[in-house]
Amino acid sequence: MARTPHHSLAGRQSRVYACACRTGRLALAPALLLPTVASAAYSFNFPEPVTPIARETLHIHNEFMLIITILFVVVFAIMIYSMIKHRKSIGHQPAKFVGPTGALQWFWALIPFAILLFIDFVLMGIPAVQAIINMEDTKTKADMVLKVTGMQWKWQYEYPVSGLKFISTLSTPRDQIANAEAKGEHYLLEVDKPVVLPVGKKVRILLTSTDVIHTWWVPQFGVKRDAIPGFLRETWVLIEKPGIYRGQCAELCGKDHGFMPVVVHAVPEPEYLAWLEAQKAEAKTAAGGADRTWSKDELVAEGKAVYEKVCAACHQPDGKGLPPAFPALAGSKVVNAPLLDMNGKVIKDSHVDRVLHGKAGTAMQAFSASLSDVELAAVITYERNSFGNQMGDMIQPAQIKSLR
Amino acid sequence: MSTATTHAAEHPAEHYPGGLMRWLTTTNHKDIGTMYLTFSLIMFFVGGLMILAVRAELFQPGLQLMRPEFFNQLIGVHALVMIFAALMPAATGFANWMLPLMIGAPDMALPRLNNWGFWLLPPAAILLTLPFTLALFGIGDGALATGWTFYAPLSVQGGMGVDFAILAVHILGISSIMGSINIIVTIFNMRAPGMTMMKLPLFAWGWLITAFLLIATLPVLAGAVTMLLTDRHFGTHFFDAAGGGDPILFQHLFWFFGHPEVYILLLPVWGLMPHVLSTFSRKPAYGYTAQVYSFIAIGLLSVVVWAHHFFTAGMPIPALVYFMFSTMAISIPLAVLFFCWIATMWKGAMTFETPMLFAVGFIVLFGIAGLTGLILADVAADAQYHHSYFVVAHFHYALFAGGIMGVMTGVYYWLPKWTGHMYSEKLGKLHFWLTVFSFNLTFIPQFFLGLAGMPRRIPDYALQFAEFNAISTLGAFVLGLSQLLFAWNIWCCVRGGPKVESRVWEGAEGLEWELSSPPPHHSWETQPTVK
Numbered sequence: 001m002a003r004t005p006h007h008s009l010a011g012r013q014s015r016v017y018a019c020a021c022r023t024g025r026l027a028l029a030p031a032l033l034l035p036t037v038a039s040a041a042y043s044f045n046f047p048e049p050v051t052p053i054a055r056e057t058l059h060i061h062n063e064f065m066l067i068i069t070i071l072f073v074v075v076f077a078i079m080i081y082s083m084i085k086h087r088k089s090i091g092h093q094p095a096k097f098v099g100p101t102g103a104l105q106w107f108w109a110l111i112p113f114a115i116l117l118f119i120d121f122v123l124m125g126i127p128a129v130q131a132i133i134n135m136e137d138t139k140t141k142a143d144m145v146l147k148v149t150g151m152q153w154k155w156q157y158e159y160p161v162s163g164l165k166f167i168s169t170l171s172t173p174r175d176q177i178a179n180a181e182a183k184g185e186h187y188l189l190e191v192d193k194p195v196v197l198p199v200g201k202k203v204r205i206l207l208t209s210t211d212v213i214h215t216w217w218v219p220q221f222g223v224k225r226d227a228i229p230g231f232l233r234e235t236w237v238l239i240e241k242p243g244i245y246r247g248q249c250a251e252l253c254g255k256d257h258g259f260m261p262v263v264v265h266a267v268p269e270p271e272y273l274a275w276l277e278a279q280k281a282e283a284k285t286a287a288g289g290a291d292r293t294w295s296k297d298e299l300v301a302e303g304k305a306v307y308e309k310v311c312a313a314c315h316q317p318d319g320k321g322l323p324p325a326f327p328a329l330a331g332s333k334v335v336n337a338p339l340l341d342m343n344g345k346v347i348k349d350s351h352v353d354r355v356l357h358g359k360a361g362t363a364m365q366a367f368s369a370s371l372s373d374v375e376l377a378a379v380i381t382y383e384r385n386s387f388g389n390q391m392g393d394m395i396q397p398a399q400i401k402s403l404r
Numbered sequence: 405m406s407t408a409t410t411h412a413a414e415h416p417a418e419h420y421p422g423g424l425m426r427w428l429t430t431t432n433h434k435d436i437g438t439m440y441l442t443f444s445l446i447m448f449f450v451g452g453l454m455i456l457a458v459r460a461e462l463f464q465p466g467l468q469l470m471r472p473e474f475f476n477q478l479i480g481v482h483a484l485v486m487i488f489a490a491l492m493p494a495a496t497g498f499a500n501w502m503l504p505l506m507i508g509a510p511d512m513a514l515p516r517l518n519n520w521g522f523w524l525l526p527p528a529a530i531l532l533t534l535p536f537t538l539a540l541f542g543i544g545d546g547a548l549a550t551g552w553t554f555y556a557p558l559s560v561q562g563g564m565g566v567d568f569a570i571l572a573v574h575i576l577g578i579s580s581i582m583g584s585i586n587i588i589v590t591i592f593n594m595r596a597p598g599m600t601m602m603k604l605p606l607f608a609w610g611w612l613i614t615a616f617l618l619i620a621t622l623p624v625l626a627g628a629v630t631m632l633l634t635d636r637h638f639g640t641h642f643f644d645a646a647g648g649g650d651p652i653l654f655q656h657l658f659w660f661f662g663h664p665e666v667y668i669l670l671l672p673v674w675g676l677m678p679h680v681l682s683t684f685s686r687k688p689a690y691g692y693t694a695q696v697y698s699f700i701a702i703g704l705l706s707v708v709v710w711a712h713h714f715f716t717a718g719m720p721i722p723a724l725v726y727f728m729f730s731t732m733a734i735s736i737p738l739a740v741l742f743f744c745w746i747a748t749m750w751k752g753a754m755t756f757e758t759p760m761l762f763a764v765g766f767i768v769l770f771g772i773a774g775l776t777g778l779i780l781a782d783v784a785a786d787a788q789y790h791h792s793y794f795v796v797a798h799f800h801y802a803l804f805a806g807g808i809m810g811v812m813t814g815v816y817y818w819l820p821k822w823t824g825h826m827y828s829e830k831l832g833k834l835h836f837w838l839t840v841f842s843f844n845l846t847f848i849p850q851f852f853l854g855l856a857g858m859p860r861r862i863p864d865y866a867l868q869f870a871e872f873n874a875i876s877t878l879g880a881f882v883l884g885l886s887q888l889l890f891a892w893n894i895w896c897c898v899r900g901g902p903k904v905e906s907r908v909w910e911g912a913e914g915l916e917w918e919l920s921s922p923p924p925h926h927s928w929e930t931q932p933t934v935k
Contacts, residue, residue, distance in 0.1 A: 042871060043856040046788060053784075061785050068775035076768055079746045083764070086685070088753040094687040094911075095751035099694070109743070116739050120732040124782060131784030132724050177864060179466040187465060189866045212558040213651060215716060215791055219857035224787045226717045228652065229557060230645020233718040246866075250716075250791035250859040252551045254558060255472045258862030325473070325545045325563055361636070363561055 050241045054222025138236040142204040150214030150227035153256035157195040168193045170259045189246040194263040198272035202238045218247030239266040290373040290397040303382025306375045319387030330387035373397040431515030433500045440497030451485035454478045459880040475863035476549035483552035488576045494811045495672040496583045505916035506605045508596025508932040513589040521582040528575035535565040556643035556654040570629045577622045584615035598934035610675020613703040621661040628657035659710035667706045673810025684760035685752025686911035691744040698737035715786050724783045731781035758832030759817035769805030794854025797847045820908045824922040825901030831893045838886035845879030
C-alpha cells in the first residue's frame, strides 16, 4: 500500500512489495508486460496482513492463485500444442472421433474431473471451511466491543463499555479533490478522528447503518462486512502490530461513497487506555456545555464547524445544495419559518424537526442520534443565520436536550 | 433440400410493405434477427461511450470531468445497457436468424410475438436513458444512480431515474420472456423430421436452457423491482427494517435472477462455440451428449448459488458453506465444456480465420473468468475480493471476453451467411488482436487494483491506485476505438464484398449451410429431413 519511501513503515512495506511481485507474476503472467517503474506504486497482491484472518486469507489467496495458474498453464499448453501441431497448413489430416472410446480413453477423459473435484472440495474446500468458522467466531475470548455505524457519508464509532461515541469523516480538503491544490500523501484515506484500537486484543465489531447499506473494509485486516440499516452484523479483528491502517466504504452508498474512508490507529494497550480516558474527559467537558447558555455568536461559530463537517457534503458549503436531490438551505422555506411552536415544542416538518429526525426516504438522516446537544443547537442556529437566511433567532443546547 | 432455396428469389418483395413499414410490421425471422442485431450493436456503442466517460474520469486521481452523482449514474446504466440492451438482444438476434435455418423450420413459431418482442426494446432503452436528457432540462436528477443492482434502501432513496429504470427493466423483461417462449415453442415443435432432441444443434440446446432460465428467473426480478416501486411510492416496507422489512431480502431476490442471468448471457455463446471450433478444425464436435448435459447441469446449478454475490452481508455458517460448495460445483460442468472445446480442436485440421481467432481468444480469456470465479467462491478470500476491482475484472472477463467476444465470434462466423458477402479478413484479424490486447490492458490492472484494496464504484481514488488506473483507462480507449473497426467491417460486408458459397466455410456442417448465402427471404418452405 505504501506509495512514498518516507512512509514510516517503508522498510516493511518494500519487503511486502517484493513478495507481492512474486505471487502476482505467478498469478497472471501477462503482468510481466507492464513496465515496473521504480517510482510508481505497482502493488500486485494484498497489502501486508496485520490480523490472523488477513494472514490466513493471504496464504489461502496465494495458494489458490498458484493452483489456478497451474490449471491455466496446463490446460492452455495442451490447447496451444494442438493449435501448432494440428494445423491444416502443415498438412494435418482431421481425425473423426467424437468422444472417448474404450476404457483407457474414458479413464484419461475422467481424470481431469477427478482432479478438479479434489481441488474444489478438498484442496480448496477444507481450508475454506476452516477459515469461515474462524472468521465467523466473533465471540470466543473477545476482549472488547466496537460498534461501527455507517452513515451517508461518514462512520460513527462507539465504545459501548465506556460510552464514548464519535463521528469520523474525511479530512482531505475539497480543493485537493477538485485538483485546486496538490494532493497529500494519504489523499482520500485520511479522517479528522481516527478510531483507536489496542493491539493484541480481540475486538468484536458490531456493524449497523442509519440510512443505506455501507461496507466497512480495511484491507490489511482481511475483513469486510456490510453495515445494514435496522440490523446488526458482526466481525472481529485482532491487530498484531501497531500502525495506522486505512480502508474505505466498499458498498455503493450514494454520491460520496468514494469519500468515506476508515482509518484505524492501532496502539499498545496502555496508550489506548490513556487515549480513552482523555476522550472521555473531553466528552464530559463538551456535555457540560449543554447546560450553560450560549451566545448567538458562539453558536454560529461552532455551527459553522459542524456544518462544514456534517452537512456541507450535500447542502454544499454555500448552502445552495444540489437540487433536486439535496435541497438548498439558502432561502429555504423550511429554514425560514418559525423555530418552535408557542409551547416550545417541535413543529412537524420544521427546520428543527428535519435536523433532529431526518426525512424518511431521503438522504436526510436523523441527526439526534449522532450529534450532541451543543452541535445540534449550533448547526441549527448557524443555518438560520447564514447563506442569506436572516431569521435572527437561535436555539440553546439545553432546549435541544429537552426536545430529544 | 436445395430446391427450396431458390423459391423466394423468384418472388420478390411484393409480399410485404417496403420502407419503414416493412421493419415495423415484419414477422420474418431474418428481418427481426437483423433488427435485434442492429439494435444490439447501437446499444453496445451507447454503453461503451458511458464507460469511456467513466474511465476518463478515473484516468487520474481527483474529480476532473463529472460530479460523483453523474458518475454513479453512468456505471449503473452502462451495466444495464450492456446486459439488457446489447448482449441479450445480440443472442436473441442470433436465435432469430439461425434457429429456423439450423433446425429446418420455415420461421419462428410465433412470428407476431416475435415482432412485438423486438419493438418493446427501443422504448425500454429510451426509458432507461431518458432521465439523462431530462436532467439537462432541469427535470429530475438524472438516471438510476444505484449501480445496476438497485440495492435497497439506496434505490428507495434515489430520484426518478430509479422509477424509469424499474419500468425499463419490466419492459425488457417482458420482451425477453416473449422471446424465450418463442424459442422454446420453435425448438420443441418445428424441428425437421428426423431431428431428435439429441441431434439438435448445440447452439439450439444452449439457447433452450437460456430460455428456460429467463422464464424461471425474470419474474422474480420483476417482482423485486415492483416491490421496490411500491416501497418508493405506495408506503410498503418490504426493504425497510423500520417497517418490518429487510434490505437483504432485496439482494436475495435480485441475485436469484442475477446469477442465472450470467448463464443466460453465456449459454448461447457456449452453444455456438462447438459449431465454430468444429468448422475450423474440420472435425465433428467432441462430446455432444456431455455438452448437452453440462448445459442442463449449469442451468440447474445456476438457480441455487445466488447468495455468493453477497457473502459480506453476513449469513449463518451453514449458508456460507452451502453457497460456497454449490458455487464450486459449477466448475465441474464448466470444465466439461472446456474439455470438449479443446478435444474438438485436438487432432483436427485447423485454420485460423477471424471467427476461429475469436473462439480461441474466448476460450483462453473466459478461462481466466472461470478460474478467478472459482476462488471468488471461497468465502474467506471473497471477503477481500468482494466489492473491489478484482470482482470488476473478473466479471468483465466473463461478460466481455465470454459474452461479447462470443457474440463477435458468432457475427464473423455467420455474417457471410446472412449477407452473402465475405467480410474483410484483414480488418477482422486486426480487430481481434486489438480487442484482445486492449481488453487485457484494461482489465489485468484491475485485478491488481482490487487486490491492493481499491473498492469498485468510486469516482476518485487514493494515490497508490493511480498508475494502474491510468493504464486501465488507456486500454479502455483503445478497446473502445477498435470496436469501430468491427462496425466498419460489418457495414462494408452488408454493402458488398466477395460473394460466398452456401457452405461459406470449408468445414461447416448443418442444415443452415445448405441454404444459399444469403438465404432466401422465406427459407425451408419444404421441410428438409435429417437422417
